[in-house]
Amino acid sequence: MLLYTYPENFRAFKALIAAQFSGVNVQVAPNFVMGETNKTEDFLKKFPLGKVPALETDDGKYLFESNSIAYYLSNAQLRGGSDLEKAQVLQWLSFADSELGPASAAWVFPILGIMQFNKITNERAKQDIVKALETLQARLVNNTFLVGERITLADIVVFCGLLQLFQHVADPEFRKPFFAVSRWFNTILNQPQTKAVVKNFTLCEKEAAFDPKKYQEWQAKFGGAQQQPKKEKKKEEKPAAEKPAKKKEDKIEEPQELDAADEALLLEPKSKDPFDLLPKGTFNFDDFKRVYSNEEESKSIPYFFEKFDKENYSIWFGEYKYPEELTKTFMSCNLIGGMFQRLDKMRKQAFASCCLFGEDNNSTISGVWVWRGQELAFPLSPDWQIDYESYAWKKLDADSEETKKLVTQYFSWAGTDKDGRKFNQGKIFK
Amino acid sequence: MTVETEITRVANYLKFPIKGKLSYTEDNIIQMNINANEKIIGFSSILNYFHNEVQKKDNQHVQDFYQTKQFFDFANLFIRSTSKRDKYAACLELNSYLESRSYLIGQRISLADLVVFYSLNDIMLQLSPLEKESYLNLSRWYSYIQSIETIRQNTKEVNFSTIHLLGWNTAAHV
Ligand SMILES: N[C@@H](CCC(=O)N[C@@H](CS)C(=O)NCC(=O)O)C(=O)O
DSSP states (O other), X not given: OEEEOOTTOHHHHXXXXXXXXXXXXXXXXXXXXXXXXXXXXXXXXHOTTOOSSEEEOTTSOEEEXXXXXXXXXXXXXXXXXXXXXXXXXXXXXXXXXXXXXXXXXXXXXXXXXXXXXXXXXXXXXXXXXXXXXXXXXXXXXXXSSSSTTSOOHHHHHHHHHHHHIIIIIOOHHHHGGGHHHHHHHHHHHTSHHHHTTOOSOOOOSSXXXXXXXXXXXXXXXXXXXXXXXXXXXXXXXXXXXXSOOOHHHHHOOOGGGSOHHHHHHHTOOOOOOGGGGSOOOSOOHHHHHXXXXXXXXXXXXXXXXXXXXXXXXXXXXXXXXXXXXXXXXXXXXXXXXHHHHHTGGGGGGEEEEEEEEEETTEEEEEEEEEEESSSOSGGGOGGGTTTGGGEEEEEEOTTSHHHHHHHHHHHTTOSBOTTOOBEEEEEEEO | OOHHHHHHHHHHHTTOOOTTTEEEOTTSOEEEEEETTEEEEXXXXXXXXXXXHHHHHOGGGGGGHHHHHHHHHHIIIIIXXXXXXXXXXXXXXXXXXXXXXXXXXXXXXXXXXXXXXXXXXXXXXXXXXXXXXXXXXXXXXHHHHHTOHHHHTTOOOOOOHHXXXXXXXXXXXX
């Protein structure tokens, strides 16, 4: 079966997670280009709405609307046992769409730079979210899951509906009264079936603020069809000219037809990339990351050394300087996750594998990093300077056997630290 | 629930043949024959033995080993304590531990859930609706584990429906 979607679409996640639980085999359509593929005659014949996600079955049947697709891909347990449970599943699906969806968008989108910030809208959205979370809390304080005593599609769909909120705006302070919702969210997030689909999620540490610059950039790129008369579009296109627009972006000429929000998630507004100042070599991070994610390390590591371009890129070893502060291993993992989140804009031209060795009260953190350029990359951007000074950095000689060993160890999450502590957990920056 | 019943239920859940293997030492401590000349003595030791057997089949959870052991000891020393104070302290502790967790260890059922569930049965049966309500997180977890037939077996059912009927204001627990 073929699922049409762009990457990291939370609506497609519902279907993909359901399929993980039921064991149904679904492929994400390769080469799908948002705003292009879904506007072709062929696609529109199958899915007149032209929206994604959309599903094509093996025997040529078509489904649109993410909830129906997720339902179709579910098994009996996910759909609910009794008639009442089935109805309750439906109840939470509708809840996610109507109570959670619009309010979540109203709060998160301005922060992502997709919508203008408006104080009244923002406050109303927050109130609506509080109400929705109270509803969830009331159920989850007495029950492990949303329907019955098993995971159902209701959990998957509401979880997906909360992803953006919990990633960008619902900080620990805000989540605090909703401890049962947080407990449940973590449980769903950490099911192996979810983890196979949702790979780059970090819980919000601090509510992101509206950034007018981000918004302007987005406006410049995609026009403000939803907020502004079309005329103004031309004028605003200028700032975008400083970067050659990608082919993908060129094609999107009818912004009023796009789901503005998700479109922007796909093509997140680009602030100037500090790595642009450095010469571009032959090593392609995207290609490597793809190989690394899809292949065994026995393939991806040789691939890395074959393609690595030591003239324009460098390999580093970074070790956390204050291991005695690492008490609980889960906190240490948060430390790495937080740093990765803050370094988000570095991802395009960097890759790292950070490992936690040891156990509670006796652990160390270290990692192998690769990025463009020969110098320490962090000083390139003020955004990147929060964490790096708590690490000791050492540049590695790309040709040495020792480096090969270290890279192999860290990329494959094996071995021990220098004092013999066993590998505990790893995180990949990609 | 006697330790013998509890061990038998854990064994049933694991589909581990146990018939005729359990007996008591002269000091009235439970023991299990594992073959003609090997015996394991004591509640926690027998459970650890089961745990090791599970690990052999499913070695992805090795790191839970010490945590699981801790829960066996906790069940043995606190929940099964003859002191009422210990028992209530155990409930309080579990209740706050479970505030942020759906399972005792990690994100799926482990032997720790089974053992604590069985050991708690006597106490839970005696709690008033109001007490159950005050151990909110513990009650949520307990009723979930109880809903799994392969775990519950013939364990006496604890009724939680009153909590839901009373519709307690959750805000009171924040
Ligand atoms: N209710 C639909 C919404 C689908 C939707 O809005 N999809 C957007 C992207 S997330 C889309 O494909 N927009 C393309 C367009 O409008 O041309 C669902 O849940 O599947």
